[in-house]
Amino acid sequence: MIEEVKTRISVGKDDAISLEVWVEQHLQIAENYAHLNAFVHIFRQQALADAQRIDLEIASGRKKGLLYGILISVKDNICIADRPVSAASAILKGYISPFSATAVERLLLEDAIIIGTTNCDEFGMGSASTHTIYGPVRNAADPQKVAGGSSGGAAVSVQIGACHLALGTDTGGSIRQPAAFCNLLGFKPGYGKISRHGLIAYASSFDQLGFIAKDPAYLELAYQLCKGADEYDATVSRTPDVEVGDVSSIRLAAFTNFFADGNAYTVDVLEVIHQLADTWPVDFSIFEGMDYLVPTYYILTTAEASTNLSRYDGVRYGYRHPEAKSLDEMYKWTRTRGFGAEVKKRIMLGTFVLSEGYFDAYYTKAQKVRQKLRNKLLAILQKSDFIVIPVTASGPWAVDYVAKDALEVYYSDVYTVLASLGGLPAISVPLTFGNRKVNLQILAAPNHERKLLAFSKKLMEIGTK
Secondary structure: OOOHHHHOOOOOOOOOOOOOHHHHHHHHHHOOOHHOOOOEEEOOOHHHHHHHHHHHHOOOOOOOOOOOEEEEEEEEOOOOOOOOOOOOOOOOOOOOOOOOOOOHHHHHHOOOEEEEEEEEEEEEOOOOOOOOOOOOOOOEEEEEEEEOOOOHHHHHHHHHOOOOEEEEEOOOOHHHHHHHHHEEEEEEEEOOOEEOOOOOOOOOOOOEEEEOOOOOOHHHHHHHEEEOOOOOEEOOOOOOOOOOOOOOOOOEEEEHHHHHOOOHHHHHHOOOHHHHHHOOOEEEEEOOOOHHHHHHHHHHHHHHHHHHHHOOOOOOOOOOOOOOOOOOHHHHHHHHHHOOHHHHHHHHHHHHOOOOOHHHHHHHHHHHHHHHHHHHHHHHHHHHHHHEEEEOOOOEOOOOOOOOOOOOEEEOOOOOOOOHHOOOEEEEEEEEEEOEEEEEEEEEEEOHHHHHHHHHHHHHHHHHH
16 A cells, blocks of 8 residues: 555656765755755755665665655654754753654654754744744745744745655644645644654644645655554554545535635635535535634643643753752743743643633633534534635734734634644645635544545645645
8 A cells, every 4th residue: 555655756856866966955955945944953964874875775685665765854843863852942952862753763764864853833832933942934935924833844844845745743733834824735644643752742632743745645655654553652543544435426514604704815715615516515514613712722732731841840851040059940940041932821821721720610621622522523524524624814924923912823723723622634735726726624534544635635636736
């Protein structure tokens, strides 16, 4: 099955040139676009050494790996052995990981070459890749605009052609939204399909590794290689994927209340869905509970963040304030200097909702709402194969844009947190229908990842990129 996917990938490497030369060409692209700030570290020497080693081993008779000639980037909150990883935070700056994430190991086993790690929002907390100690990521289509977040650097690394595939993370849309802003495919598998071992945690019951690419075949191959049981992550699903079947007879569902009145961006998406109805039946309905999506998501994720980030105390690893005279001072000043403003805000929110006086009023209630939302989605997906909605309510905004209020940017996630709350697989797909260029988000039932990817490929054949 994986071999069949490999045959659909066109890497573009000329057999007349060595893998080392091929890697050098892509490193040069990354360096030429340094002003976009997509990469935190470029592993020039290591990438060239890996290319040379792989070609020597193949010349000695070893079979080429399935990812031979494919260059990848890795988000700066995913561990690579003996390489720096900081989650774009001062509290981890300079930290060298002693091990690699399971997903990274599985990609490297098939001859993928990592050319660098990519910029992101600190600990994955953001929607624009501007909450980062390395400075904002800029969109290659318009450097005055954001690339999206939190996997903005991952998206730009593929957008400029430095990589064929980017490994990123998605908590509430952090792969799908930047992929849409950069006119790429962004795929989040269902929760637990890929091991989270080696991912620096933000919200453990939401975090999921995923991929950004221009071609769905890259996504499918990476997913097939990375999924599956892992002794280091007990939450990994062992349920096999549903067979792909015939994607020409698909039933779609769309929620009319997800299309803001008068919003040209979402109106175009709605028009494209109406055009899809000429090929596949679409059930237009109202999604009851839309108003609860963003509050529920942020109550739960900030609660989990406040717990996960308590490990950064200056004792075991990362930054430690050098002038502290007591343990309390060390904790206080390490976290004050180490965490950025957005991270501090979410830690405080999470601490509040977990406090004794508010735990039942907020956290417990949010968990109940989450379960009800998931049940509703599963009921809809029993009648329909996929749910189709926008990825965002707008295109990328200016890098220096200042939100009118504290909740404005949070509510921009309303379209992507739906799949995250339900733990469902989802993908953002760039499509062109006539004069309409849109990014369509497609949600599927659990364990329907392969079918979702097959349908995305079919859509792209109908609506050109």
